[in-house]
Amino acid sequence: DAGVTQSPTHLIKTRGQQVTLRCSPKSGHDTVSWYQQALGQGPQFIFQYYEEEERQRGNFPDRFSGHQFPNYSSELNVNALLLGDSALYLCASTRRGGYYGYTFGSGTRLTVV
């Protein structure tokens, strides 16, 4: 049973560009959330989707947007990239209900130059 799949694994972008990261949740999961992890820090919650709508959002600017598709897969879009956006971006999925752990993907390492 495949877990959470993220693509690409690594990405180098230039400041000001736009990037799209993709995530396929674990089979049976309908809720997807995204996290940004800077080096040496804990993951920071960006937003969470279920039923194709953004349900909760962390303290991130509108440059960060997302989408969830009918098959529960998700995309994270970041516009007008800044050097400070360089980080590991993690996608995680779970089942609705609040009392389940999350399954994390291996992440996308984004470097902005």
Added chain:
Amino acid sequence: SQQGEEDPQALSIQEGENATMNCSYKTSINNLQWYRQNSGRGLVHLILIRSNEREKHSGRLRVTLDTSKKSSSLLITASRAADTASYFCATRGYSGGGADGLTFGKGTHLIIQP
């Protein structure tokens, strides 16, 4: 922003010893979860404890939760070299839109010396 702090930030022990990590958080929660991360890659879910529970066990792991003190601890017994990793506590609350995403601490880096 981070929910709270793990303590200690780093811990080095001998193989076979027990490792204890503590976590404090700031706001009311629905549940608290512990995750392990190896080499800056994906996180692995270890255990979840609900806000109305005080203690939970899973294999060599024991988690306690004190909601009055807004704190939790993770005990790993009989440590192994493979337990070397970063450990994060994460809280989950409820907002108007339903169950929130996870709010993580900064983590404890555990090193098991052979």
